[in-house]
Amino acid sequence: MSDASPLHRPAPARPAGSGAGEARSLIASLAPLLEEWLPRQRWFAGKGRPLTGFAPVAVTELLPPGRAESPASPGLLHLLVRARQGAPGRPAGPGDDCYQLLLGAAEALPPHLAPARIGRPEHGPLRGLTVYEGLADPRLATLLLERLRVPGRLGPLTFSREADAAVPTGLAPRLIGAEQSNSSTVYGERLILKLFRRVGPGVNPDLELPRALARAGCARVPAPVAWFEAAAGEAAADGTAEPMTLGVLQPYLAGSTDGWRLALDSLARAAGTGFAAEARALGAAVGEVHLALAEALPTVVLRRPQLEHLAAAMGQRLDAAAEAVPALRPYHAALRETYALLPDLGRAGRTWRAQRIHGDLHLGQVLRTAADGRWSLIDFEGEPARPLAERRRPQPVARDVAGMLRSFDYAAAVGGTDGGADGSDWATSARTAFCEGYAAVHHDPGEDAGLLRAHEIDKAVYEVLYEARHRPDWLPVPLAAVRRLAAGPRVTGAAPA
Numbered sequence: 001m002s003d004a005s006p007l008h009r010p011a012p013a014r015p016a017g018s019g020a021g022e023a024r025s026l027i028a029s030l031a032p033l034l035e036e037w038l039p040r041q042r043w044f045a046g047k048g049r050p051l052t053g054f055a056p057v058a059v060t061e062l063l064p065p066g067r068a069e070s071p072a073s074p075g076l077l078h079l080l081v082r083a084r085q086g087a088p089g090r091p092a093g094p095g096d097d098c099y100q101l102l103l104g105a106a107e108a109l110p111p112h113l114a115p116a117r118i119g120r121p122e123h124g125p126l127r128g129l130t131v132y133e134g135l136a137d138p139r140l141a142t143l144l145l146e147r148l149r150v151p152g153r154l155g156p157l158t159f160s161r162e163a164d165a166a167v168p169t170g171l172a173p174r175l176i177g178a179e180q181s182n183s184s185t186v187y188g189e190r191l192i193l194k195l196f197r198r199v200g201p202g203v204n205p206d207l208e209l210p211r212a213l214a215r216a217g218c219a220r221v222p223a224p225v226a227w228f229e230a231a232a233g234e235a236a237a238d239g240t241a242e243p244m245t246l247g248v249l250q251p252y253l254a255g256s257t258d259g260w261r262l263a264l265d266s267l268a269r270a271a272g273t274g275f276a277a278e279a280r281a282l283g284a285a286v287g288e289v290h291l292a293l294a295e296a297l298p299t300v301v302l303r304r305p306q307l308e309h310l311a312a313a314m315g316q317r318l319d320a321a322a323e324a325v326p327a328l329r330p331y332h333a334a335l336r337e338t339y340a341l342l343p344d345l346g347r348a349g350r351t352w353r354a355q356r357i358h359g360d361l362h363l364g365q366v367l368r369t370a371a372d373g374r375w376s377l378i379d380f381e382g383e384p385a386r387p388l389a390e391r392r393r394p395q396p397v398a399r400d401v402a403g404m405l406r407s408f409d410y411a412a413a414v415g416g417t418d419g420g421a422d423g424s425d426w427a428t429s430a431r432t433a434f435c436e437g438y439a440a441v442h443h444d445p446g447e448d449a450g451l452l453r454a455h456e457i458d459k460a461v462y463e464v465l466y467e468a469r470h471r472p473d474w475l476p477v478p479l480a481a482v483r484r485l486a487a488g489p490r491v492t493g494a495a496p497a
């Protein structure tokens with residue numbers, strides 16, 4: 001880079017707050033590029049609504065520790081920006097989604113960074129440089145790990161580390177996850193840093209729950225090593241009320257395979273040996289995590305009024321999904337009738353318990369290590385589309401059980417072929433075994449048949465919306481489940497949903 005590189009002018013190099021006007025100028029110059037690039041990212045939550053503007057929340061440049069700005073080592077630009085969607089005219093504000101972006105800028109991109117290109121701003125502090133996805137650049141990804149090694153603050157960013165944990169140096173970064181809700185970088189096959197993309201005020205459950213589980217001695221979840229947040233209030237240009245969790249560093253389970261891959265492999269085997277042993281062990285692992293979460297964090301009792309509230313929330317989600325996806329409408333009335341029965345579960349003083357749960361449990365969120373065949377759970381963020389406050393509320397464990405049962409159905413629908421195992425038999429056997437494994441350490445999910453059925457419907461409805469937005473080709477998978485669930489009651493262990 002030349003000495004004249006605008007990256008090293010003070011404007012973007014300082015935290016916002018000390019140069020809010022400069023941050024605005026930077027974001028304004030990037031806006032035309034982001035309008036084109038952001039909607040193409042899998043993690044972009046606002047698909048289908050036009051982007052009409054951006055506003056900076058915070059702009060920070062990360063430099064190598066102990067080194068001042070230098071033309072020879074440009075830093076990692078850390079941006080928090082609000083994306084305005086919908087009708088133009090209104091300035092972006094606190095009601096709009098806030099995204100975490102990590103950008104690099106260079107005069108010319110080496111070939112290995114060509115796929116990471118975002119574009120060249122025509123004006124502003126980065127004019128003349130090519131802006132690119134910074135995480136794809138090992139040199140910039142290393143800056144982030146280096147910063148996480150040392151607790152402390154950098155402008156609006158706060159870096160923290162568990163007191164007894166160490167972050168080794170010299171770990172080579174590798175970006176994974178084009179098809180995910182967030183972005184993750186693996187360092188030296190030993191650590192993985194997950195960077196949340198759509199961020200909001202309040203601790204992210206993907207930091208909160210694994211830390212609580214680690215403190216409770218539960219070894220089913222990789223324990224956070226370090227994390228970083230954006231400060232609340234005056235550090236953010238728009239006065240955000242609580243700190244926002246931005247990234248979590250945790251041990252990388254090298255040599256592990258996720259449950260989705262294992263399920264598809266099992267379905268592809270013509271002999272159809274099934275998945276029962278794995279599903280039973282998985283049920284026990286989930287039960288263990290639920291027990292530990294109920295010990296570590298507050299639980300609440302659900303009586304009829306709370307069940308009414310639950311049914312109303314499910315009904316609202318159904319209404320919104322049917323509004324957005326016309327194919328759901330023929331089942332709307334039948335599903336609503338099922339929800340209407342939910343409050344009756346609280347008749348005659350019968351109570352249920354709600355606690356903190358995983359919240360988006362499926363086969364892609366469970367990893368089995370090859371060495372000992374042990375299951376671990378990851379990604380406690382909850383359903384990314386839901387507001388953070390809602391995801392942090394105690395919920396019935398049936399929600400997680402339902403999530404995994406739906407996932408067996410997904411695997412059977414996607415991987416059950418003529419040459420391999422029969423999808424329907426495979427799913428029935430996996431569901432039954434999962435529930436048996438769960439019952440061995442917790443309680444029999446079949447005792448919650450009504451609650452489970454309502455949550456399976458709620459999950460399938462969520463999936464219809466998710467697939468319509470992200471993978472329209474997969475929409476028939478949850479729609480088929482909705483059709484079956486709308487047709488009649490079903491309890492655990494019987495025919496697959």
Ligand SMILES: Nc1ncnc2c1ncn2[C@@H]1O[C@H](COP(=O)(O)OP(=O)(O)O)[C@@H](O)[C@H]1O
Nearest residue numbers: 180181182183184192222251252253364378379
């Ligand atoms: N601790 C870990 N060890 C090994 N692989 C992991 C670990 N955490 C995440 N992964 C891998 O990264 C992928 C994405 O992680 P996840 O937390 O599910 O992110 P997202 O919210 O973006 O889906 C997982 O599907 C898994 O393959």
Ligand SMILES: O=P(O)(O)O[C@H]1O[C@H](CO)[C@@H](O[C@H]2O[C@H](CO)[C@@H](O)[C@H](O)[C@H]2O)[C@H](O)[C@H]1O
Nearest residue numbers: 180181360362363364383384406407410463466
């Ligand atoms: O990105 P996340 O892992 O947090 O979760 C989202 O994406 C999932 C798909 O990657 C989606 O899961 C759905 O598809 C899975 C198969 O790809 C299937 O196993 C799940 O049962 C099904 O829900 C998940 O819903 C979504 O939140």
